[in-house]
Amino acid sequence: MNDGKMTEGIIYMDHAATAPAYPEVTAEITKWFSGWYGNASSTLYSVGRKSEEGVARARAQVAALLKTSDREIFFTSGGTESDNWAVHGAAIANRKKGNRIITSAVEHHAVLECVQYMGRQGFDVTVLPVDQYGMVDPAKVREALTDDTILVSIMHANNEVGTINPIVEIGAICAERGVLFHTDAVQTVGKIPIDLSAVHVDLLSGSSHKFGGPKGCGFLYARKGAKVDPYFHGGGQERGKRSGTMNVPGIVGTGLACEIAGSHMAQEAARLSAMRDELQKGILERIPDVKMNGHPEKRLAGHLNVCVEGVEGESMVMCLDMNRVCVSSGSACTTGSLEPSHVLLAMGIPVELSHGSLRFTLGSANTPEQIPYVLDRLTTIVGKLRAMSPTYRKR
Ligand SMILES: *Cc1c(COP(=O)(O)O)cnc(C)c1O
Numbered sequence: 001m002n003d004g005k006m007t008e009g010i011i012y013m014d015h016a017a018t019a020p021a022y023p024e025v026t027a028e029i030t031k032w033f034s035g036w037y038g039n040a041s042s043t044l045y046s047v048g049r050k051s052e053e054g055v056a057r058a059r060a061q062v063a064a065l066l067k068t069s070d071r072e073i074f075f076t077s078g079g080t081e082s083d084n085w086a087v088h089g090a091a092i093a094n095r096k097k098g099n100r101i102i103t104s105a106v107e108h109h110a111v112l113e114c115v116q117y118m119g120r121q122g123f124d125v126t127v128l129p130v131d132q133y134g135m136v137d138p139a140k141v142r143e144a145l146t147d148d149t150i151l152v153s154i155m156h157a158n159n160e161v162g163t164i165n166p167i168v169e170i171g172a173i174c175a176e177r178g179v180l181f182h183t184d185a186v187q188t189v190g191k192i193p194i195d196l197s198a199v200h201v202d203l204l205s206g207s208s209h210k211f212g213g214p215k216g217c218g219f220l221y222a223r224k225g226a227k228v229d230p231y232f233h234g235g236g237q238e239r240g241k242r243s244g245t246m247n248v249p250g251i252v253g254t255g256l257a258c259e260i261a262g263s264h265m266a267q268e269a270a271r272l273s274a275m276r277d278e279l280q281k282g283i284l285e286r287i288p289d290v291k292m293n294g295h296p297e298k299r300l301a302g303h304l305n306v307c308v309e310g311v312e313g314e315s316m317v318m319c320l321d322m323n324r325v326c327v328s329s330g331s332a333c334t335t336g337s338l339e340p341s342h343v344l345l346a347m348g349i350p351v352e353l354s355h356g357s358l359r360f361t362l363g364s365a366n367t368p369e370q371i372p373y374v375l376d377r378l379t380t381i382v383g384k385l386r387a388m389s390p391t392y393r394k395r
Pocket of ligand 1: 016017077078079080081083108110155157158159184186187207208209210216217218
């Protein structure tokens with residue numbers, strides 16, 4: 001799958017951060033940059049109409065993957081914009097009805113920070129807790145719904161631990177109360193089936209680079225009739241909902257990625273979970289004092305998140321990188337100090353242990369032969385780091 005020379009020999013296990021674009025997508029996008037470069041809104045001449053057609057096809061491809069109508073798909077610059085648009089747009093459009101926004105403690109920062117921002121603008125915010133697996137209990141959503149609630153935003157699957165939320169139940173509860181339901185489905189689009197004709201979701205965010213499409217492109221599904229204000233104002237593209245010259249190459253690539261991902265979703269999930277289970281089994285067998293994070297069953301196929309006692313996640317990431325293995329840690333070194341993962345903390349994992357988190361997210365770049373090598377390297381690295389660790393004592 002890897003056609004880039006730079007990543008030759010690299011074992012990339014961080015697909016939740018970004019995934020390589022499908023080679024077919026890369027080839028297709030190139031044509032739309034240089035050959036078919038028309039503005040999709042300049043439809044009085046052929047070059048523009050060609051782009052308009054490309055966008056229309058892509059919209060139909062996205063809609064087909066999600067089992068909805070193409071009139072409910074709006075292209076954006078990615079997951080972050082879609083999340084911000086959904087939260088901000090729904091809050092502003094419905095503020096005459098009420099003032100409360102409900103979300104969960106484990107959302108991606110694109111939702112969490114936006115909701116907190118709306119809180120500073122005068123909205124009331126309820127942040128729901130999660131269980132030990134990082135899952136939101138629908139009963140907690142029901143309890144939290146007040147008469148002045150206008151929006152519930154709960155992610156489909158969590159990016160750090162892969163736990164899949166019961167959005168069918170949550171959607172039904174919101175529908176009963178006439179409250180808008182947004183779900184950040186960035187980690188699930190193209191990975192697990194989403195049937196918007198069967199589940200009650202008003203707004204859904206997707207991001208192309210997480211499932212084989214290009215970076216800087218995504219979409220928001222907005223159910224017909226859902227009251228949402230635009231976030232970008234301007235030339236009135238996307239039927240006045242999202243202004244800005246359309247990213248035609250990105251959009252065409254997004255559509256194609258949806259088609260490809262949709263065509264082999266079940267097989268790919270089976271392939272990834274077999275590798276993931278092998279990796280998980282190996283780690284638990286060979287490395288003592290490791291805690292598995294995330295739901296044992298209701299979890300994305302490629303996700304494996306563990307806490308390794310007595311070792312810093314960042315140290316393991318750097319040591320693995322020296323062995324040409326790319327993974328990530330829950331602790332993000334943002335300001336020079338190690339911030340523990342808000343997701344792991346919300347799951348009740350002690351701060352100390354959360355610093356030892358390691359996330360493997362498998363995807364198209366992985367093959368089964370890579371697993372034994374990664375296991376060997378990790379076992380050696382953890383042994384060495386623990387030997388130097390002031391906090392790890394062998395039991
Ligand atoms: C990556 C991610 C985002 C942000 O998407 P971008 O397209 O990178 O802005 C939002 N939510 C989740 C769950 C993600 O994993």
